[in-house]
Amino acid sequence: MTVEELRAQFPILSSQVNGRPLVYLDNAATSQRPASVVECWEGMALRTNANLHRAVHALAARATDRYEQTREFVRHYLNAAAREEIIFTSGTTGGINLLAHSFGEAFLQEGDEILIAECEHHSDIVPWQLLAARKGLKIKVLPILDDGMPDLSALEGLLSPRTKIACIAQISNVLGILNPVGEIIRTCHAKGCAVLVDGAQGIVHGKVDVRALDCDFYVFSGHKVFAATGTGVLYGKKALLEQMPPFLGGGEMIDTVRFSGTTFAPLPGKFEAGTQDFCAVPTLMPALALAGSVFADAELQRSGEEVKAYVLDALRRNPRIRLFGDPADPARKVPLFSFCVEGAHHEDLALILDKMGVAVRSGQMCAEPLMDRFGVTGMLRASFAPYNTLREAETFTASLEKAIDMLT
Numbered sequence: 001m002t003v004e005e006l007r008a009q010f011p012i013l014s015s016q017v018n019g020r021p022l023v024y025l026d027n028a029a030t031s032q033r034p035a036s037v038v039e040c041w042e043g044m045a046l047r048t049n050a051n052l053h054r055a056v057h058a059l060a061a062r063a064t065d066r067y068e069q070t071r072e073f074v075r076h077y078l079n080a081a082a083r084e085e086i087i088f089t090s091g092t093t094g095g096i097n098l099l100a101h102s103f104g105e106a107f108l109q110e111g112d113e114i115l116i117a118e119c120e121h122h123s124d125i126v127p128w129q130l131l132a133a134r135k136g137l138k139i140k141v142l143p144i145l146d147d148g149m150p151d152l153s154a155l156e157g158l159l160s161p162r163t164k165i166a167c168i169a170q171i172s173n174v175l176g177i178l179n180p181v182g183e184i185i186r187t188c189h190a191k192g193c194a195v196l197v198d199g200a201q202g203i204v205h206g207k208v209d210v211r212a213l214d215c216d217f218y219v220f221s222g223h224k225v226f227a228a229t230g231t232g233v234l235y236g237k238k239a240l241l242e243q244m245p246p247f248l249g250g251g252e253m254i255d256t257v258r259f260s261g262t263t264f265a266p267l268p269g270k271f272e273a274g275t276q277d278f279c280a281v282p283t284l285m286p287a288l289a290l291a292g293s294v295f296a297d298a299e300l301q302r303s304g305e306e307v308k309a310y311v312l313d314a315l316r317r318n319p320r321i322r323l324f325g326d327p328a329d330p331a332r333k334v335p336l337f338s339f340c341v342e343g344a345h346h347e348d349l350a351l352i353l354d355k356m357g358v359a360v361r362s363g364q365m366c367a368e369p370l371m372d373r374f375g376v377t378g379m380l381r382a383s384f385a386p387y388n389t390l391r392e393a394e395t396f397t398a399s400l401e402k403a404i405d406m407l408t
């Protein structure tokens, strides 16, 4: 598939912003949606709209089939061992809050420890802090080195017999580096510590195999990988999920309810209380099918590498730019670039770029501890998707040069 053929599937990419062709480089915040995803959602809403699991009528059966078919699709996509290991959530944040609550209830006692990487998104920090405050737990931090890589030399020393879970992003939404999660998981497991991989950005940049990774938990959001907003997945090893209590209580997560006591549904229902987003969840199928075909497409991979190399080189060569997340091994870098410009505020640059049709992110990017680590108040981020062309990358670098000149 050519990039142009891929782009044709995303109507919004041919639109204009501020009288200029849109150059959308805020993909790490949310990807754009292909027509197949919108059609899937529309088909559910217009022709298959019924609540799940509850009723015996045909429409309810159809909606339930699509929902459970999606679970099987996701199980297969992630190479999970069983459908019970796939829990639908509202997104990465929803998944981590569920996990922090239920894993915390099941496995953490006062004085236990949670290890969190310094590069984590607030979604992978704050739910653990809330849990730590409730249960009297200690949070330890795995430091990030100057080049953006986690400091693996510190890992073993941070793990004690009381460290029950380690939380690490597969790819940080600021640094754009493929973290060595396999190595981290092996070290943690050797010390009896479970591992959550935050895959919000990881799912976007390559095929994920949770069994090969051997992570205990993996979370991601549908909207960052072409699916509808409000969708997400928590993968967990069945043996762990089975020991964890429910997070939310309500309809469909129960076995029997009496005022004398309630028993709960088996997995995965135990963790899916109330009406689920049954129109949105099936969009994970066309979305992940497209992501999978992009990863398998030699031409799109070549074009993505070309865009990445071009932008990386342009940013590195500019003496006024300080790039964050620049590992020695370029294979570890994905096309997500966060940087500061000497003498120009990130917010001003983002506003000028917007006037030129270029959409980028500016600010703390929900990673305040990482901003502190690098001693900055915010950054500018350009995050590319496989549908971004080399021409757009050139527009970005030329527009950035102009914006910098206007401000310095």
Ligand SMILES: Cc1ncc(COP(=O)(O)O)c(C=O)c1O
Binding pocket: 028, 029, 091, 092, 093, 094, 121, 123, 124, 169, 171, 172, 173, 198, 200, 201, 221
């Ligand atoms: C690494 C990472 N974790 C967690 C999140 C939170 O995702 P959501 O807001 O979809 O729940 C994001 C979103 O930017 C992210 O990039």
